[in-house]
Amino acid sequence: MSVSFKDYWYVACESKELKSDQVLSRKILDEWIVLFRDEEGRARSFQDRCIHRNSQLSKGWVKNGKLQCSYHGWTFQGDGKLVGIPSEGKDQKKIGNRCATTYSVVEQEGFVFVRLNDNKDKHTEPFKSPQYGKKNFETIRLFNKFNNSVINCAENYIDVPHTVFVHDKIFRDALDEEINCIVHRKNGHVEIEYLGESDNLGWFSWFLNPKKVPIVHIDSYYAPNVTSVKYIIDQKEFWITSQSIPISEYETWVWTDLTYNFGNPFVNYLARPIVRYQGQSVIEQDIVVLGNQAEVIKKYGENFSNATADVVHVLIESLYNAIKEGRDPMEIAEKKVEVKFWI
Ligand code: FES
Ligand SMILES: [Fe+2]
Structure with missing residues (x-):
């Protein structure tokens, strides 16, 4: 059984972006796709290529829940079946049994997910954003475009040593603090559990951890494209979940869910603009660094050199x-390593 990146689910758009009667064009893994809603409001996706004379279907429009090509008006229903050829007039016998190339679509947690390959041997599900929609939790959803590969983006989101340089003060202070963690690879994901952290939360330490209690901090990577960072600080919980979508080799679209419960619904609500502003500021700093990294990789190729903390990246x-x-x-052997480094 061979597995490919096309066997996984990727966010194509947010549910609210795909209005009825709207046609969206997207690119995932260099494939051109078109999205629309059928007569029941169900999100549908085809290859963005008309089977007639190969015009882009995304240049067309939705008519009664069916997608009509803008070139000669061939019309396709939600499951991809060709249901109309205008030039055949009333007698549509020529239609036969023809279909657009279709992709599986699942709508979940405000996202429209698409899977390019229906590999029967490889069962995958769209990633569920932790604590999304749960009682007492707020989610701020951010969208950003990065000019780098999915893997370099994903690695950045759970790279701790860069935070004191790239996000100096906003997110962390450089304290020359010893960090201990356990890095565990199993079942297609890597989990990094940080031990004994209590400070180093930057500007918001006074609010997030006034009593300086030990913090639960676990970072996870789910192959190929999702990372999730979890902090539990006393009664407060904060999750940063990033779905990185491979558009092309050096283009990645990223939806980041900042999901939190600060222990009080009113405080949660008031915190929304602050969480949004802080989150977006941190991401913009990463966009610059990752864009620069990709330029160097394009020029000189990718050839990394590792320090102790980079075992996270290696796994x-x-x-x-x-x-x-x-x-x-999922079939890669389990591995557990204890790591010590300083930030
Ligand atoms: S190319 Fe689409 S209808 Fe002719
Ligand atoms: Fe960062």
């Missing part, structure tokens, strides 16, 4: 590269 890349080679990351 993440082992899962990502497995898919690249057609292997299932």
